[in-house]
Amino acid sequence: MVMKTRIKNILREKPLGETVIICGWVRTRRDTGGFSFIEVSDGSCLANLQIIADDRLDNYQSEIKQLSTGASVIIEGELKASPAKGQEVEVHATKIAVVGKADPETYPLQKKRHSFEFLREISHLRPRTNALGAVGRVRSRLSYAVHQFFQERGFVQVHTPIITTSDCEGAGEMFQVTTGKAGGKEEHFFGRPAGLTVSGQLQAEVYALALGDVYTFGPTFRAEKSNTSRHLAEFWMIEPEMAFCDLQGNMQIAEEMLKYLLADAMTHCPEDMELFDKFIEKGLLQKLQGVTEQEFAHITYTEAVDRLKKAKKQFEFPVEWGLDLQSEHERYLTEEVFKRPLTVTDYPATIKPFYMRVSDDGKTVAAMDILVPGIGEIVGGSQREERYDVLAARMSGAGITLADYQWYLDLRLYGSVPHAGFGLGFERLIQFVTGMTNIREAIAFPRTPGFAPC
C-alpha cells in the first residue's frame, strides 16, 4: 500500500519542499506547450490539488496527455509554492501512475455543472461532483456531531430493531417483511406479521425507563407513495427519549441540539459550507448563524390558529380549531410571521397519536413540532402518556388491540415516570444545513416510490 498524503492535510500544513504521494481522481487537465496542469481530487476536501506534469515524465506523451476527467492516478512529486493565482501550492510530479482510465466518450460526468436531476440517475458517480461530495462530508460530520452531542450529555445510544412487529400509529405505512416464500402456506417468520420500523420510539421508551436518557439514530422506513422534495421511503432519524422529562425539557433539548449541529457544521466544514452558501443557497451561512444566535419562536396550536385566522393572507385550506395545520399554514408562520424556527405545541388530541400525553384541559396533548423556514416540520415530538388508564383508553379509542402492546403498557404499570422525546429527520436537517432543496440530495442512495437502482 502506498503511503498516501491526503489533499486536505497538504493544503492545511503546506509542507513546501517535501515529497508527497497523492491518490485521487482527475478533475480536469489543461495542456500548454511542453507541460500539463492536472487538477486532482481525492475526496478529502472540496479543493483540488494542482499537479504540474511535464514531458520529462516517461509516460507524458503516452498516458498523461490522454488523461481525462474521472481517471484515477497515483502521483509522486514535490510540493512547491505556486507562482500563479488560484492556488497557493502545487505538486511538481516526478512520477504519475495511471491506475484506472475513464473513457471520455462514455464517462457521464463533465467538467461543467450538471443538474441534480441528471446526477440522480447516476447515483454511483455523483459523489464525485463538488456539491454531492460536499454533502457527503457534511453528512458524515453531522452524524458524528449527533453522537457527540448526546454522549457529552450522558445519553445512551440504543440500537432499536429494524424489523418490528409493532406499528407506531400515525407514522405512516409499514413495509412488510416476509421470507419471500409466497404462495402455499406462507408462515410468518416471527410468528406474526412483521415489518420494517417506522420509528424506534416505542422501543426507545423501554430503554429510557431503564437507563434514563437515551437516543436512537438509525434508518426508518415508510411505505407511503410520497413524491415530494422532503420525503424518502428510507431515511435516518434521531430519536432521543428522556425519563423524568416534560414537554418543556423536550423543547429545550431539541433547540439546543439543532443549534449545536448547525454550529458544528459551520465550524468543521467551512469550505463545503461556503460552497453551499455560494452556489446552492445564497445567504445560507447568515441564515444558519442567525438560527444559532436567536431563540426559537414558540406558540401553542391555539395561538397559531388565532394568528392564522387574523392573517390577511388568503389560505387554500380552512383554519379551524381541531383541524390540522396545513403546509401553507406552517410555512406562513415560520417563513412570513416569525422568519425563524418555530415550535408549535399543545395540539388537539384528536389529530395526534395515542402515545402523546393528554393535558389537564382534556382537549390537547403535550405535543411539539419544530417548523423551519423552507422545509417545514423538521422535529416532531411529545411528552408521552405515562398514566396506564389514560393510555389504555386512548389506545382502545384508536382501535388498537391492547394485548399486542402489553409490553408498552407494562412500562406504565411498573415504575412509570413522566417522559418525553422527539424525532429529528436527519435528511431534513441535512437539507436545512446544506440548502439542498430536494431531500434526494441529502442521502447517498435515495429510495423513493419506483426508485432504488442499486
Next chain:
RNA sequence: UCCUCGGUAGCUCAGUCGGUAGAGCAGGUGGCUGUUAACCACCUUGUCGGCGGUUCGAGUCCGUCCCGGGGAGCCA
C-alpha cells in the same frame, strides 16, 4: 395518490402555422512555455420518452402509459 409543468445530441436547451432537426457545452484532431469552466481552428454526434391514432406528411395535433420537476396529502 391528486393538481400542474416538462421529456429533442453525452449534458443544458431552442425548434414559428403540421412540411422531415439546431445552438452552446462536452468529445475527437491539430496549435499554443504558467493554465484556472484555459484559449484558437476544424470535425463527429439523434429510436425527438414508449405505444397507438389523425394526416399525403407528426418533434409539433389527439389518446394512453412510463419517467422527471414544482405544489398538495401523509409525515421526519
